[in-house]
Amino acid sequence: MLRVLARRLSSAILVLLGASLITFVLARVVPSDPALAYIGPKATEADAAQLQITLGLDRPLPIQYFKYMRDMLSGDWGYSLSSKQPVLQEIGNRLPPTLELIVAAIGFAALIGLLLGVVAARHRGGFRDGLIRVVSIAGVSMPAFWLGLLLQLLFVGRFHLFPATGEFDPDIKFIHPIHKITGFPIFDSLITGNFSALSNGLWHLVLPALTLSAYSIGLITRMVRANLLEVLSQDYIKVARAYGLSEKVILFRLALRNALPPIVTVIGLSIAYLLTGTFFVEQVYNWPGIGSFAANSLLSVDYPAIMGITLLGAIGYLTINLIVDLIQAKIDPRVRLI
Amino acid sequence: MKTIKRLKNKATIVGFAMIGVAFICAIAAPWIAPFPAEGRGRVNIDNIMVGPGLKHWLGTDELGRDLLSRIIFGARPALLTAITVVGIAAVVGTILGLLAGFRGGWIDAVVMRVSELFLSFPPLLLSLVAVSILGPGLMNALIALTISWWPWYARLIRGEARSLRERPYVEISVAMGISQWKIMTRHILRNVTTPLVVQVATDLGAVILASGSLAFIGLGAQPPLADWGLMVAQGRSVIFDQWWISTFPGVAIFLIVLAFNLLGDALRDHFDPRNQTS
Amino acid sequence: MTSILEVNDLRVDFYQNGAVSNSALRGVSFSLEPGKTLGVVGETGCGKTLTGMAIMGLLPPSAKRSGTISLDGTGFLTAETMASVRGSQISVIFQNPHSAFNPVFTIGSQLRLVALKRGIARNEVEDVLTERLLSVGLRDTARVISSYPHQLSGGMLQRCMIAMALISRPKLLIADEPTTALDSTIGKQVLELIKGLQEREGFAMLFISHDVTVVSEVSDDVAVLYAGKIVEYGPSTQVMNSPSHPYSQGLLGAIPSAAKPRGKLSAIRGSVPANTLEIVGCAFSPRCPYSFERCAEEPQLLSIGSSSKAQSVACWRTR
Numbered sequence: 050m051l052r053v054l055a056r057r058l059s060s061a062i063l064v065l066l067g068a069s070l071i072t073f074v075l076a077r078v079v080p081s082d083p084a085l086a087y088i089g090p091k092a093t094e095a096d097a098a099q100l101q102i103t104l105g106l107d108r109p110l111p112i113q114y115f116k117y118m119r120d121m122l123s124g125d126w127g128y129s130l131s132s133k134q135p136v137l138q139e140i141g142n143r144l145p146p147t148l149e150l151i152v153a154a155i156g157f158a159a160l161i162g163l164l165l166g167v168v169a170a171r172h173r174g175g176f177r178d179g180l181i182r183v184v185s186i187a188g189v190s191m192p193a194f195w196l197g198l199l200l201q202l203l204f205v206g207r208f209h210l211f212p213a214t215g216e217f218d219p220d221i222k223f224i225h226p227i228h229k230i231t232g233f234p235i236f237d238s239l240i241t242g243n244f245s246a247l248s249n250g251l252w253h254l255v256l257p258a259l260t261l262s263a264y265s266i267g268l269i270t271r272m273v274r275a276n277l278l279e280v281l282s283q284d285y286i287k288v289a290r291a292y293g294l295s296e297k298v299i300l301f302r303l304a305l306r307n308a309l310p311p312i313v314t315v316i317g318l319s320i321a322y323l324l325t326g327t328f329f330v331e332q333v334y335n336w337p338g339i340g341s342f343a344a345n346s347l348l349s350v351d352y353p354a355i356m357g358i359t360l361l362g363a364i365g366y367l368t369i370n371l372i373v374d375l376i377q378a379k380i381d382p383r384v385r386l387i
Numbered sequence: 388m389k390t391i392k393r394l395k396n397k398a399t400i401v402g403f404a405m406i407g408v409a410f411i412c413a414i415a416a417p418w419i420a421p422f423p424a425e426g427r428g429r430v431n432i433d434n435i436m437v438g439p440g441l442k443h444w445l446g447t448d449e450l451g452r453d454l455l456s457r458i459i460f461g462a463r464p465a466l467l468t469a470i471t472v473v474g475i476a477a478v479v480g481t482i483l484g485l486l487a488g489f490r491g492g493w494i495d496a497v498v499m500r501v502s503e504l505f506l507s508f509p510p511l512l513l514s515l516v517a518v519s520i521l522g523p524g525l526m527n528a529l530i531a532l533t534i535s536w537w538p539w540y541a542r543l544i545r546g547e548a549r550s551l552r553e554r555p556y557v558e559i560s561v562a563m564g565i566s567q568w569k570i571m572t573r574h575i576l577r578n579v580t581t582p583l584v585v586q587v588a589t590d591l592g593a594v595i596l597a598s599g600s601l602a603f604i605g606l607g608a609q610p611p612l613a614d615w616g617l618m619v620a621q622g623r624s625v626i627f628d629q630w631w632i633s634t635f636p637g638v639a640i641f642l643i644v645l646a647f648n649l650l651g652d653a654l655r656d657h658f659d660p661r662n663q664t665s
Numbered sequence: 666m667t668s669i670l671e672v673n674d675l676r677v678d679f680y681q682n683g684a685v686s687n688s689a690l691r692g693v694s695f696s697l698e699p700g701k702t703l704g705v706v707g708e709t710g711c712g713k714t715l716t717g718m719a720i721m722g723l724l725p726p727s728a729k730r731s732g733t734i735s736l737d738g739t740g741f742l743t744a745e746t747m748a749s750v751r752g753s754q755i756s757v758i759f760q761n762p763h764s765a766f767n768p769v770f771t772i773g774s775q776l777r778l779v780a781l782k783r784g785i786a787r788n789e790v791e792d793v794l795t796e797r798l799l800s801v802g803l804r805d806t807a808r809v810i811s812s813y814p815h816q817l818s819g820g821m822l823q824r825c826m827i828a829m830a831l832i833s834r835p836k837l838l839i840a841d842e843p844t845t846a847l848d849s850t851i852g853k854q855v856l857e858l859i860k861g862l863q864e865r866e867g868f869a870m871l872f873i874s875h876d877v878t879v880v881s882e883v884s885d886d887v888a889v890l891y892a893g894k895i896v897e898y899g900p901s902t903q904v905m906n907s908p909s910h911p912y913s914q915g916l917l918g919a920i921p922s923a924a925k926p927r928g929k930l931s932a933i934r935g936s937v938p939a940n941t942l943e944i945v946g947c948a949f950s951p952r953c954p955y956s957f958e959r960c961a962e963e964p965q966l967l968s969i970g971s972s973s974k975a976q977s978v979a980c981w982r983t984r
Contacts, residue, residue, distance in 0.1 A: 064503070064504070067500075067503075067504040068507050070504075071504060071505075075516055075517065075520055186645060186648050186649065186652070190592065190596075190641055190645035190648050191641055191644075192596055192599050192600065192603075192616070192619070194600060194603045194604075194619060194620075195603075195619050195637030195640065195641065198633050198637070201626060201627075202626055202627065202634070205627070206626070283764065284761060284764035284765050285764060285766055285767040287723065287759075288759060288765045289767070290723055290751075291721055291723055291751060291752060291757045291759075292751070292752035292756070292779045292782065293748065293749075293751045293753060293782055294752070294778065294779075294782055302778075303770075306769055306770070309769075321509045321510060322509070322510055324509040325510060325511040325512050328515065329600050329603060332603075343515075344604045347516070347518075347519040347604070347606060348523075348604065348605050350520065355519060355520075359508070359512060359513075359516050362509050363507055363509075365509065366507060366509045367507065381768075381769060382768070382769060382813040382815070383768055383769075383813070383815050
């Protein structure tokens with residue numbers, strides 16, 4: 050197992066090298082004058098030339114790439130142009146709220162998706178199946194940013210059930226300050242017993258998580274249904290019936306277990322979609338995470354930040370795939386990690 | 388079985404109808420739209436943010452433009468983006484995938500490594516970065532989306548081509564000395580059509596969703612163009628009071644993406660050998 | 666002796682949009698005595714497997730069964746009673762052992778599930794499994810129990826399948842082409858095993874196969890099925906030695922036999938009708954070399970000869 054993991058990690062490093070190359074090319078080679086982008090259009094030519102030398106942009110590209118990689122590995126991801134903060138620090142600050150949002154969204158999507166998929170497969174061809182089909186296709190067709198606005202309009206504007214934006218009410222940090230332990234605000238308020246902050250945080254989490262999960266709910270539902278039906282048509286299910294096992298045992302203990310590997314894959318894929326989904330959803334809800342940071346950096350062409358986010362995205366995506374593969378090997382005896 | 392079949396048939400017809408309406412809107416926008424000039428972007432300062440009513444069925448936006456006209460004109464960039472991106476991505480991806488899958492060797496290695504590299508980022512991330520660097524705008528969004536879309540096709544087609552290459556009839560053709568190009572176009576291309584068509588139908592919707600998202604955060608189409616994603620963004624700040632400005636363009640995106648998804652589903656079912664009744 | 670299985674006028678109709686779209690079984694009757702074997706032969710699509718499935722109550726939802734099936738003289742089986750005897754009094758072995766076992770569970774856990782379902786006490790389950798696996802000739806039982814299906818060979822898996830089928834000590838075993846998917850030598854071993862187990866445990870068997878030689882080796886009686894009907898029925902030796910229906914003759918003639926090395930292989934031309942609804946008269950007549958005017962009428966299955974052991978044939982030529 051350990052050797053397999055080592056081999057997997059080494060191939061992951063290769064992919065990351067490639068990914069870093071792409072980010073490098075995008076940020077340093079594609080723009081006609083990166084230095085100009087650094088200091089803005091009002092700078093004089095002399096300033097630009099000086100900056101070129103400071104940033105090492107006058108050196109040959111391979112050397113620039115080497116320096117870029119060395120900086121990246123040593124934890125120097127550069128400074129954000131708009132906030133003037135180190136990119137890595139910025140990411141560190143903004144990652145926890147985003148991860149909390151993603152965890153909530155994927156948990157929600159997996160739960161609902163599994164439930165709907167099982168019900169649809171169980172009542173194949175019936176009314177419930179049809180209804181769930183409509184819901185799942187609607188889910189994958191819904192623009193997340195628009196759904197976010199609609200939910201705000203409905204649940205905030207009309208029914209006043211949820212707060213519109215943000216991660217906590219602004220006064221929470223004065224009345225019930227959250228002690229920073231792990232850096233994950235909702236999790237921290239849970240483990241420190243700060244239940245006012247916890248409930249307030251969860252209250253703020255509902256709408257963004259729901260918005261973010263809509264696509265995944267559709268995706269997971271469809272996948273669960275299709276795979277369950279596929280499994281239920283297999284010979285070994287016929288055998289189980291022939292041996293008198295009850296439909297409940299067949300569906301929940303056998304078929305769902307058989308359908309699990311593709312379901313795990315689609316949940317992994319869903320998380321990948323969520324990663325970029327946060328860019329739009331966090332914008333709508335002013336969520337202080339990576340997503341809104343990314344959207345703003347992209348808009349202001351903040352190169353160091355964009356490079357950091359791109360690399361972070363690749364790392365995140367790679368990690369998800371790695372975890373999915375490991376789980377896959379664990380749950381499917383036929384899969385061998387290579 | 389009957390309920391779902393009837394539902395599916397109905398859904399397919401509705402999907403086709405919605406796509407048809409979108410195309411008619413795109414082509415005949417100046418004649419259909421009640422206020423064609425406003426659809427193109429002319430400001431009407433006397434009519435700002437009028438709610439839905441008899442004169443303006445869907446209301447007007449923050450510059451007084453008739454929303455219905457804007458939405459009808461918005462079908463143009465949406466369909467244009469979808470068709471161009473998917474078209475180029477499918478053609479490029481198919482050619483590369485066929486070459487890689489059929490020729491194997493170094494071509495395969497290069498094509499697959501490069502597409503793997505592109506696929507090692509979360510979906511849409513590369514497009515976002517590319518459009519940020521190229522600068523916002525519909526044209527750049529189009530380029531950026533194409534850049535990150537072709538590897539999906541390359542991988543899909545390469546997989547199909549590889550499994551087909553092992554089939555007896557292809558091997559026989561090779562043995563008989565028929566030129567590779569002929570084999571590729573005759574056997575392989577004909578056989579990969581099914582997965583390709585299904586993928587294209589679903590992707591048309593996905594690209595509209597993606598370009599809408601780009602426009603929403605300000606990286607796609609720019610004002611005064613009537614683009615659905617952009618229109619949703621423009622109404623965002625007044626969502627609680629002038630709800631229609633964001634809502635209706637979003638409905639347009641939702642419906643057209645839904646329509647393409649329904650079409651994709653219908654095609655998949657149609658081509659699925661398990662559904663073929665004798 | 667009372668029969669263990671009594672099937673009377675069994676019909677299976679498939680429905681589409683509320684109307685019968687195909688009659689797959691068109692009135693099949695036979696009986697089976699304890700410890701005996703009835704072989705069911707016919708080409709693919711004749712309704713062999715469907716007969717087995719109908720007895721188990723495992724027809725697809727679009728199919729409807731009529732006619733009566735009674736087990737061990739306890740009255741007719743309904744959908745509910747079928748579910749209760751399925752897997753306990755009636756067991757089944759399927760054709761392909763590779764697809765019959767669930768790939769993500771170990772053999773042991775699959776056998777255990779069946780054993781527990783059969784009411785075997787938890788602390789006895791392991792002993793029962795070991796004993797059953799030994800009885801089917803698997804020696805390394807601990808390894809087999811902890812193996813996943815893909816780790817075992819087809820022959821071993823089929824032995825496990827038999828072990829699973831016999832956990833409940835059934836009165837009737839339905840063996841649906843149990844050797845077809847195996848190599849011929851392995852198939853022979855499995856066949857020997859089944860026969861040995863039948864002698865020891867005394868279950869009756871419905872042996873379904875397209876392979877006439879295999880059927881003749883294991884069966885006491887044989888039923889030849891064509892297009893959802895029995896066209897010839899009788900003691901195995903008699904049907905094998907003097908087949909009276911042209912279809913049986915064709916099936917037997919299609920066997921390359923050592924006795925007539927240069928004899929022509931009279932494979933039957935044509936194929937089984939896909940849909941029995943279009944059949945007029947004798948279903949076999951379009952493929953029959955002896956077909957004549959009478960064949961436009963449907964022949965009944967009637968006994969030929971006077972002895973009680975005589976075979977029955979559904980053919981106008983024998984009248």
